[in-house]
Amino acid sequence: MWRPPTLLLSLCLALLAHQVPAATVTIRLANGEWPPYMSAKLPHYGAVSRIVSEAFASEGIQVRYEFYPWKRGLELARNGGIDGTLAWVRTDDRERDFWLSDPLFESNAVLAYRKEKPVDWQKADDLGRYLIGATIGYAYGPLFSRFEQRFPRNVERSPSDEVNLSKLMAGRIDAFVTEREVAYYLATQHYGPGVLLRFATHPKTLDSNKMYLLLSREVPQGKAFQAAFNRGLARLMAAGRVEQYLHEARQMVQTPNIPPS
Numbered sequence: 001m002w003r004p005p006t007l008l009l010s011l012c013l014a015l016l017a018h019q020v021p022a023a024t025v026t027i028r029l030a031n032g033e034w035p036p037y038m039s040a041k042l043p044h045y046g047a048v049s050r051i052v053s054e055a056f057a058s059e060g061i062q063v064r065y066e067f068y069p070w071k072r073g074l075e076l077a078r079n080g081g082i083d084g085t086l087a088w089v090r091t092d093d094r095e096r097d098f099w100l101s102d103p104l105f106e107s108n109a110v111l112a113y114r115k116e117k118p119v120d121w122q123k124a125d126d127l128g129r130y131l132i133g134a135t136i137g138y139a140y141g142p143l144f145s146r147f148e149q150r151f152p153r154n155v156e157r158s159p160s161d162e163v164n165l166s167k168l169m170a171g172r173i174d175a176f177v178t179e180r181e182v183a184y185y186l187a188t189q190h191y192g193p194g195v196l197l198r199f200a201t202h203p204k205t206l207d208s209n210k211m212y213l214l215l216s217r218e219v220p221q222g223k224a225f226q227a228a229f230n231r232g233l234a235r236l237m238a239a240g241r242v243e244q245y246l247h248e249a250r251q252m253v254q255t256p257n258i259p260p261s
Contacts, residue, residue: 024062027225029213030073030085031065033160036185036249038087040067047249048087048104051242052213055232061225069159071137080218083225087211089139094214099226101213102233105246109140109206112183113175114168115198122204128154133164133176140177141207161186169199177206181253188253 029052033039037048044050045065053063066073066082077085078097087104088094111132113119121127124147136157139145148155156173158164164176165186180201187195213229215222236242 025060026062026064027056027083028064028066030077030082031067032070032073033067033162034087034179034182035189036181036252037179037246040065047245048211050245051104051233051236052086052229054241055229055236056225058232058235059228061228069137070135071159074137074214077214077216078218080216082216083219083222084213084215086213088214089141089209090212091139094212097217098214099217099222101215101226102230103210103212104233105211105242106208107179107211108208109144109177110180110183110204111175111202111206112165112168112178112187113200113202114171115200117171117174118200119175119202121202124150127151130154130174131156133158133167133173135159135161135164135177138177139209141209143207144177162190165190169195175202181250185253 031038031040031045031049034048035042035046038046042049044053049065056063068076073082073085074088076082084098089107090100094100111119111121111127119130124143127147128151132155134140134144134148134155134157136159156167158167161176161178161182164173164178165183167173168176169191178201183201184196184199187199191199215225215229219225233242
């Protein structure tokens with residue numbers, strides 16, 4: 001009985017394989033409201049979500065986002081109820097429980113306040129005279145962490161930046177910690193451009209923090225997802241698309257001219 005040469009058989013199988021599309025791998029990621037970077041209401045779910053989606057897509061992985069309150073999304077990913085979550089500051093417990101991606105971008109935490117009751121500070125202890133809002137589940141860097149440990153009664157945690165903004169404008173807190181572009185986006189979206197007459201952010205940065213995609217160590221393919229994402233992210237960065245998407249997001253925000261801190 002005649003048998004085709006081994007090389008010819010291999011070539012035939014390879015051709016057949018290319019004619020049958022491979023099943024797309026799907027990853028489920030917890031997302032949250034942090035516009036203009038991440039939001040269920042924005043095109044591509046925001047600039048950072050777009051970066052994550054396109055990095056994975058270049059590796060043949062389709063992202064399915066599920067939007068949760070921040071703390072719930074983090075705990076779901078920590079326990080393996082979902083594959084991962086974006087975007088978070090590096091902490092010791094997160095390094096223990098997650099595979100961290102390469103950095104997505106750098107975020108600067110500042111204080112937002114009402115102009116009729118300005119907030120000023122030069123060192124962390126200066127903040128002890130204010131009631132400061134923060135978001136549950138967020139880490140803002142070592143300086144604010146030390147302040148919160150020392151002055152726990154001066155920090156009031158809420159479920160979201162939107163809640164903190166509402167409390168600030170109602171005079172229930174003196175300031176809240178946020179990213180500058182996020183602060184102005186939320187303020188103008190909820191109160192209109194006229195809010196800039198009443199609303200400001202302090203020019204001094206509390207902390208600059210690199211933000212990461214967290215992939216659960218409880219998910220068997222978590223380490224492989226980390227490697228695939230980092231490869232895709234490197235391609236996007238080399239092509240200039242990471243900076244492009246972040247720049248486009250920041251252009252959406254109405255902010256006054258702020259001197260560098």
